[in-house]
Amino acid sequence: MLYPLLTSPEAAREIGNKFFAACRDVGFAYLINLTTAEQQEHVNKMFQWSRTLFGLSEEDKMRAARPKDPTWHRGYSGVGREQVSQMEYDPDKLAELRKVAPDYKESFDLGNDAPTARLPNVWPPEEEIPALRGFRAHAKEFFEQGLLLEKKVLKALAMGIPGAADNFFDEYHADAENQIRLLHYPGAPAEVFVSGAKGRVAPHTDFGTCTLLFQDPEDTRGGLEVEDPRKPGHFVPAPPVAGAIVFNIGDFLMRWSNDMLKSTLHRVRAPSPQEGETHTCSRYSIPYFIGADPNKKVECIPGCYSPDRPKRYEPITVKEYIDMRMSANY
Numbered sequence: 001m002l003y004p005l006l007t008s009p010e011a012a013r014e015i016g017n018k019f020f021a022a023c024r025d026v027g028f029a030y031l032i033n034l035t036t037a038e039q040q041e042h043v044n045k046m047f048q049w050s051r052t053l054f055g056l057s058e059e060d061k062m063r064a065a066r067p068k069d070p071t072w073h074r075g076y077s078g079v080g081r082e083q084v085s086q087m088e089y090d091p092d093k094l095a096e097l098r099k100v101a102p103d104y105k106e107s108f109d110l111g112n113d114a115p116t117a118r119l120p121n122v123w124p125p126e127e128e129i130p131a132l133r134g135f136r137a138h139a140k141e142f143f144e145q146g147l148l149l150e151k152k153v154l155k156a157l158a159m160g161i162p163g164a165a166d167n168f169f170d171e172y173h174a175d176a177e178n179q180i181r182l183l184h185y186p187g188a189p190a191e192v193f194v195s196g197a198k199g200r201v202a203p204h205t206d207f208g209t210c211t212l213l214f215q216d217p218e219d220t221r222g223g224l225e226v227e228d229p230r231k232p233g234h235f236v237p238a239p240p241v242a243g244a245i246v247f248n249i250g251d252f253l254m255r256w257s258n259d260m261l262k263s264t265l266h267r268v269r270a271p272s273p274q275e276g277e278t279h280t281c282s283r284y285s286i287p288y289f290i291g292a293d294p295n296k297k298v299e300c301i302p303g304c305y306s307p308d309r310p311k312r313y314e315p316i317t318v319k320e321y322i323d324m325r326m327s328a329n330y
C-alpha cells in the first residue's frame with residue numbers, strides 16, 4: 001500500500017482508512033515512504049551491525065547470552081534455541097514439537113536502554129570486542145527512531161477504528177516497551193530445508209501490539225509467508241520490496257478491535273532452491289515489535305462491539321498475556 005508522508009489532515013485520513021482496510025482484510029501491509037532517506041540509512045546500517053554481530057565467534061556472542069529467565073527476552077540466543085509454537089502449552093507436546101525441525105536461526109534481542117527500563121539490555125562488551133564498537137549507540141538510535149514510526153502507524157490505525165480517538169493508543173504505549181530482534185537465518189545445504197530437517201520460523205502470530213518488519217536491502221530471495229485469511233493453511237509469499245517496511249497486526253490490536261484487525265499467522269521458510277542450487281543462502285531480518293505497557297489492561301474498544309458483534313475477548317493485562325505466550329516459546 002502507498003503511505004506518503006502525511007501532508008494534510010485530509011490526506012492523512014485517507015491513508016489512515018486505506019491502511020486500516022489492509023490491516024482488516026489481511027493483517028499485513030507494505031509501508032512505503034514512511035521513512036526519510038536518513039532513517040532508511042539507519043535501517044541499512046542496523047543490518048550491517050547485525051552482520052557484524054552474528055559474524056563474531058560463538059564464544060564472543062555468548063558473552064551477551066540471553067538470561068535463563070524466560071521472561072527476560074534480551075541478548076543473544078544461539079541457533080535452534082527458540083522454537084516458536086502457536087498456543088501450545090502442554091510441556092510434553094512442546095518437547096515433541098522442539099524435536100522436529102527446530103527453528104534454524106540465531107537472534108539478538110534488545111529494548112529500551114534507559115536506566116529506568118523494566119528489562120535491562122544484555123550487551124556484548126564492546127571494549128573487549130573492537131569490531132563491535134558503536135553497535136550499542138547505533139542500536140539505541142534505531143530503537144528511538146522506531147518510537148517515532150510507532151506514533152505514526154498507531155495514529156493512522158486509530159483513525160480507522162470505530163469509536164477510537166486518534167490518540168487512543170498513546171496512553172498504552174507510554175513506557176517504550178518495544179523490542180528489536182536482530183535475526184540471522186544461516187545458510188545450509190538446500191536439502192536440509194527441502195526435507196524439513198531444518199526450518200526457519202514455524203507459523204505464529206506476533207503477540208505485541210503490531211510489528212514493523214525491516215527488510216535487508218541485500219535480501220532478494222525473501223522467505224516470509226503469510227496465511228491467506230480466506231484459505232486457512234495456505235501461505236502466500238511476501239517477497240522483499242525495496243525500501244518498504246512490512247507491517248503486521250499483533251494479538252493486542254486484534255483483541256482491542258474485537259477481531260476487526262487481524263493478527264495473521266505467518267512463517268519463514270527457506271527459499272526453494274533454484275535450478276542447480278545446492279546451498280541455501282543465509283538471510284537477515286529485523287522485526288521491531290511494538291509493545292504496550294505491561295500493567296495496562298487491554299479490552300475491546302467500545303465502538304468495536306455491539307449486540308450483533310459481542311465481545312470475543314476477556315480483558316487481560318499485557319503482562320499476563322505475554323508471559324503466557326513467551327513461556328511456550330522456550
Ligand SMILES: O=C(O)CCC(=O)C(=O)O
Binds near residue numbers: 183206223224287
Ligand atoms: O524474519 C522474518 O521475516 C519474520 C520473523 C517473524 O515473523 C518474527 O520474528 O516474529
Ligand SMILES: [Fe+2]
Binds near residue numbers: 204206266
Ligand atoms: Fe512474526
